[in-house]
Amino acid sequence: MEARVLLDTDLLDITITRLCYELIENYGDFSNSAIIGVQPRGAVFAEYLHSKLKTLTNIPITFGKIDPTFHRDDFRRGDDILQAKTTEMDFAVEGKKILLVDDVLFTGRTIRSAMDALISFGRPSKVELLALIDRRFNRELPIQADYLGITVDTVEPVKVKVEWENDADVTKNIVWILKDK
Amino acid sequence: MSQLSTKHLLGIKQLTEQDIRTILSTAAKFKEVINRPIKKVPTLRDITIANLFFENSTRTRVSFELAQKRLSADVINFSSSSSSVKKGETLLDTVNNILAMKVDMVVMRHPSPGAPHFLAKHIDANIINAGDGTHEHPTQALLDAFSMQEKLGDLAGKKVLIAGDIMHSRVALSNIFCLRKLGAEITLCGPPTLIPQGIESLGVRIEYNIEKALAWCDVANILRIQLERQNTKYFPSLREYALTFGVNKKRVESLHKEIVIMHPGPINRGVEITSDVADSKHSIILDQVENGVAVRMAALFLLANKGIEN
Incomplete structure (x- = not known):
């Protein structure tokens, strides 16, 4: 396995800071808005983004996590057994401006199912998508992000892996490109 | 971790401790689902389930049916009092006829202990025991x-x-x-x-x-x-x-x-x-009754997850 750094810790921090300022520009004081991380890995990134926004703005921002498992279109189809993660949505979605957050935007199928799951909580006034990494050549559905960290033009079997300092056996935030030799 | 060791839920005796813990932790996720404003998820939309009740039931039957509907499965209900069982048809014949209509899963309550275990030996569909006589009610x-x-x-x-x-x-x-x-x-x-x-x-x-x-x-x-x-x-x-x-x-x-x-x-x-x-x-x-729907959703979900690879 060949590993190459796509975003090192400093660059990743700059990218996330830039995304935060883009959000502040568009969301103002974040009233009647909520940030929702898509389980499992998008929720980890969303937590990081949320705490960074809180440091920059010093205002409380409604935050949740959504698990799209039960709404996926590959149940019983793939080799993987689907495993549900927790959904934490202790606020009303009705009429709110929602920002869905994921780490890697790949086929678009996870975001499709996350939007489906989101609608079961009510009718948001608007839904936007923020993705840290956009692997645009692999899209299988017409879904694009409104806020983007970085675009990578790779196809399978190349993988993109985002590691956070709070993960097990990880000491710093870093984004890897992994390729079989 | 997320897989059950069995294709059927015949009794607790056949489950491992890990199976039980997997079902209980999945049930917690479904309890969150059934407390949403929209309580239905599309997960089992391509699955048909037959509820075969050869013995009276209110709670279990309603609970299973609600769990199946919350998961978007197609459901057919059958009770022995209004069926060909009264005309002398055997259990295996009844079930095989229902399965010939492309049913993926069977939930069965039967007065004879071991009836679902017998069925499991003869049919391909996943079987959930909803009570077999004085034996088990997993x-x-x-x-x-x-x-x-x-x-x-x-x-x-x-x-x-x-x-x-x-x-x-x-x-x-x-x-x-x-x-x-x-x-x-x-x-x-x-x-x-x-x-x-x-x-x-x-x-x-x-x-x-x-x-x-x-x-x-x-x-x-x-x-x-x-x-x-x-x-x-x-x-x-x-x-x-x-x-x-x-x-x-x-x-x-x-x-x-x-x-x-x-x-x-x-x-x-x-x-x-x-x-x-x-x-x-x-x-x-009454909490037990509410939890019953979540636990049954978890069992149906995990068995269906298992279904296709076998």
Whole structure:
């Protein structure tokens, strides 16, 4: 396995800071808005983004996590057994401006199912998508992000892996490109 | 981790501890789903499930049907009283005819112990046992364990009393298997005639004094006297049973500690439990019913997940 750094810790921090300022520009004081991380890995990134926004703005921002498992279109189809993660949505979605957050935007199928799951909580006034990494050549559905960290033009079997300092056996935030030799 | 070791849910006896924990943790996710404004998810939309009830049921049947509908499965219901069973058709013929209509999963309640185990040997569909005679009722034991865990946390070392008609109760047997696998201590209480000989070999204690048994336990699961399964008299009268083994307000209040009261239903109020206890703040009887839907959704989801690779 060949590993190459796509975003090192400093660059990743700059990218996330830039995304935060883009959000502040568009969301103002974040009233009647909520940030929702898509389980499992998008929720980890969303937590990081949320705490960074809180440091920059010093205002409380409604935050949740959504698990799209039960709404996926590959149940019983793939080799993987689907495993549900927790959904934490202790606020009303009705009429709110929602920002869905994921780490890697790949086929678009996870975001499709996350939007489906989101609608079961009510009718948001608007839904936007923020993705840290956009692997645009692999899209299988017409879904694009409104806020983007970085675009990578790779196809399978190349993988993109985002590691956070709070993960097990990880000491710093870093984004890897992994390729079989 | 997320896989069950079995294709069917025939009884708790066949499940591993890990299977039980997987079902319970998945049920917690489904409990969140059934408390959403829109309680339905599309997960099982391509699956057809037949509910075959060869014996009467209210709670279990409604609970299974609701769980299936919340998962978007197609459901067909069948009860023996209005079917060709009355014309002399065998169980295997009935089920094979239903399966020929492309049914993926069968939920079955049957008065004969082992009926779902027999079916599992002869058909391909996933089978869930919804109660087979006096043998097992796995989803009831799972929802009981889930409800206890919600109240008490991990069940290892917790003291559970199962009181009542142990001999005729499939809930008792499934509860014993399930709670033992989760590490709980169990005491059975009831008239000696209703406690099967040798049941201690399953790792349970027996106590014939209900007051001592209540004083010992953290949670008491009170079972109904199953008069419909008793063809001889096992105790002199219901009144005497209520006086000797019934759980009433006086007995609960004299404990000077909080215990959790459970009952799988249907309740015979005034016999095994009085109304003031069944409706008290100690009772989680209606939580059990709510949790039943979540636990059954989890079982259906995990078995369907397993289905295609086999």
